[in-house]
Amino acid sequence: MSLTISDLCIARGGVAVLEGLSFSLEPGQALILRGPNGIGKTTLLRTIAGLQPPVSGVVEGGDETIAYAGHSDGIKPTLTVAENLTFWAKVFGAEGIDAAIAAFDLEILRDRPAGELSAGQKRRLGLSRMLVTGRPIWVLDEPTVSLDVKSVAMFADAVRAHLGQGGSALIATHIDLGLDSEVLEVGPYKAKLPAIDDFDGGFL
Numbered sequence: 001m002s003l004t005i006s007d008l009c010i011a012r013g014g015v016a017v018l019e020g021l022s023f024s025l026e027p028g029q030a031l032i033l034r035g036p037n038g039i040g041k042t043t044l045l046r047t048i049a050g051l052q053p054p055v056s057g058v059v060e061g062g063d064e065t066i067a068y069a070g071h072s073d074g075i076k077p078t079l080t081v082a083e084n085l086t087f088w089a090k091v092f093g094a095e096g097i098d099a100a101i102a103a104f105d106l107e108i109l110r111d112r113p114a115g116e117l118s119a120g121q122k123r124r125l126g127l128s129r130m131l132v133t134g135r136p137i138w139v140l141d142e143p144t145v146s147l148d149v150k151s152v153a154m155f156a157d158a159v160r161a162h163l164g165q166g167g168s169a170l171i172a173t174h175i176d177l178g179l180d181s182e183v184l185e186v187g188p189y190k191a192k193l194p195a196i197d198d199f200d201g202g203f204l
């Protein structure tokens, strides 16, 4: 399943942040999004995941194919690790949770209420949800926040396995994940806002 982005313009809080973005993501491919804080990476991923509409342009191939992990881990604190994953498996119609538990080394935490996990453990649980969605396109926003070196490697292995099975991944991250991936620097697509001088001139 391919994802194609054509001439996309996106906004946050009513202000255009990125414009003129076009790219595609093919099965087996990972694409890393880079750019300075506040440039619009999260806004771009939210738009691609269908959480907000674009100002203009088209996202093709994103219906029911995307599993999205944003800044929040999306876990239910009173449910155990296994119950959280079982909940998501039922939502997405997945077979079981054992592969997700194993991929993110959650076996020992299986029966622990998710609210009692450390930040890194919560992040591992949040990321393991990707495996029970069965969806081919992973859209991940700063997935390695709170992860230690071993857990980052675990995550990178999970992405590699996903790509090996014909999946794809679009990842906003500031760190090197060691993946064989292309990088899209979004800075050049910053939306052109009126220059301050223009604003002052119009105001005075």
Ligand SMILES: Nc1ncnc2c1ncn2[C@@H]1O[C@H](COP(=O)(O)OP(=O)(O)OP(=O)(O)O)[C@@H](O)[C@H]1O
Pocket (backbone or CB within 6 Å): 012, 013, 014, 017, 035, 036, 037, 038, 039, 040, 041, 042, 043, 044
């Ligand atoms: N809820 C919001 N309402 C209004 N503006 C917002 C909101 N969230 C973010 N913004 C603004 O939208 C712009 C793009 O933010 P966004 O979170 O997409 O950037 P980012 O590239 O992901 O940044 P970072 O690397 O810091 O996570 C920023 O100027 C930000 O201040």
